[in-house]
Amino acid sequence: MLSLTGEPVFDEKGMLQKGVIVRHLLLPxxxxxxxxxxxxxxQNxxxxxxxSLMNQxxxxxD
Structure with missing residues (x-):
C-alpha cells in the first residue's frame, strides 16, 4: 500500500488527503x-x- 500512496499528505485543515493509516486494536x-x-x-x-491505536x-x- 505504501508504495501506491507514498508519504502522508495533509490539507490546510490537517486532514489526511493521501497516505496509509495502520489501525491496531489493543487487547487486554x-x-x-x-x-x-x-x-x-x-522501525520499518x-x-x-x-x-491509529484503538482501545475500545x-x-x-455470557
Missing part, C-alpha cells in the same frame, strides 16, 4: 505484543505511515 493482557507491533511499524515505516475492545460476557 497483550501489552507486550502491542509494543512489538508498534516497534515493528516504527517510521513517519511514512499514520498509526470489549469482551463479550
Amino acid at each position: 493482557g497483550h501489552k507486550r505484543n502491542a509494543r512489538e507491533v508498534i516497534e515493528y511499524i516504527h 515505516y517510521g513517519d511514512r505511515v499514520i498509526l 475492545y470489549t469482551p463479550l460476557r
